[in-house]
Amino acid sequence: MGENVQVKWTRAFQHLETLATACDEMRGLPLPVTQLWVFGQFLESPADLDSVHVALAVDLPEVPWLSAPAGASHWANATRMARNPFTPVWRSARAPIWNHFVVRPALVWDASEGVLSDALTAIRDEKADRVRIAAPGTEELRARLDDELAISLAAMRSRVSAYSEKRWSPGKLEPVADDLHAVTSGYLDILDARR
Template sequence: MKWTRAVHYLRDLATTCAGLHERPNPIIRLAVVRLWAVGEVLGPVRDVERVTVALEVDLPVDEVPWRCEPAGAEHWGNATRLTRNPITPLWRSAHAPVWNHHVDRPALVWDREVGVDEEVLSALEEGRGDRVRLGTPPVEELRERLDAELAVSLRALRSRTLAYEDKRWKPGKLEPVADDLWRASEGYLDVLDAVTRLKSVT
């Protein structure tokens, strides 16, 4: 995908977020409060496969564990065309820092209090994302962030394992519960690997 197209998708999503905030849709219950650019789109101009974003939602931390989808995410994605575009969403709680080992120095594109940040989008279009990203956290702060993330992920893994066990032999589709368990497992293992890597270099 051409760079200009990638930034176009990001701008379009930011405009959609702003529109939903200004004109709420009663059918969409998930409240997205901030949109962040993550990963490749923060680098120099080049072709990219997908655009990665972090979407902060107004939900408790335990309802948005790493790599999991909060309640209403699928409906929100369909309503905003997120699922039809080459965008990878990373769902985050607005009640904890957005960044972690993977959401590395993101750039805030839209905030419900201040709107779309045109300066950030212009910087990304020009391949100057490094100038609008968050700063690098100290190692100790990163360690604390990952410890907190790991604890949330472990609680999610346990609760979703119990939900899977409870549903496994009952009538109805097992797929949604199994997918939730898989996402929680993936998230926990990803954070655990990050914690292990950090310990090996500090």
Template sequence: MKWTRAVHHLTELVEKCAEPPSPVFRFDVVELWVFGGLLDVPRDLDEIQVAVVADLPVDEVPWLTEPVGAEHWANSTRMSRNPIAARWRSAHAPVWNHAIERPALVWSRAGGVVEEALVAVSDGTAELVRLPEPSPDELRTRLEDELAVSLAALRRANDVYTDKRWSPGKLTPHADSLWRTTSGYLDLLDALA
């Protein structure tokens, strides 16, 4: 996709985040960060990478998983219909890790739209609004913390899958959850190696 189209999709998502939350559906997104190729120099992109921060406990948002309610939120904001790859994060832990490198905040419930960041992304000068790079020790500690959360989630997902394996009903949601949790755990394990 062209750079201008990617910026357009990001801006639309930011505008959706800035709208008052639906009283019908409660999934509390509190921040939106952009990372990856859209923070580089203007060029064609395959996808837009964002970190969607929800006000959920850390153990409910292990790496590469999708918390309960996230799919509905992605559909209601039209994020799922656009070339946007979301990484779900907890508001109670840092947004960055080995894959979300030096993200830029583009919206928060507390501060609203970060116009300076959107302009910098659009202009290809996002370097000016990105988080500083963590030290190797900070990154290692962050990954170790995430790995512990991911391992606990993997054990829970495996237990649920095992309990549901021969029960009536669809197994796919439990298998998908186990797959996502396993993928996140293995990704973190590889990053620490």
């Protein structure tokens, strides 16, 4: 999607349904996606929007905030998520899906249950509040941000080391630099959210 291109809410909903179905069909891909959540403006009102915010839970111990696990771009292409109006964030299935940015999401697909048609129906009927999770309390959110900050700091240190090793070696530096940029951006975002 180009910049400043709005998508009709009903079309965005169709894209979400298609992505939920694609999640079900792509269970065999190497990246173990276990859940698809939707959040943000899309759940607030049926207005035109730039993109649909989705959170993808993957069966990995940790996914630093604003980074993408190995295989994420291939998964996004295979499911056509990359070609449609989605803004994805990748999350570990072993931690809460929510944080300061992923606020009151609604689960629309789960690896064990498949497409959650009741949730999609509630969203389509403008009754998303029925299927959204409750917002965490202040202390719970603070603890979550502390955990994410520690994960992001460890990832940033690891990526700095990888960048230093690769910097003067043969081969492309861009993938290593992009990864370092993503985890650093995530770390700074969480640091700002904790203030």
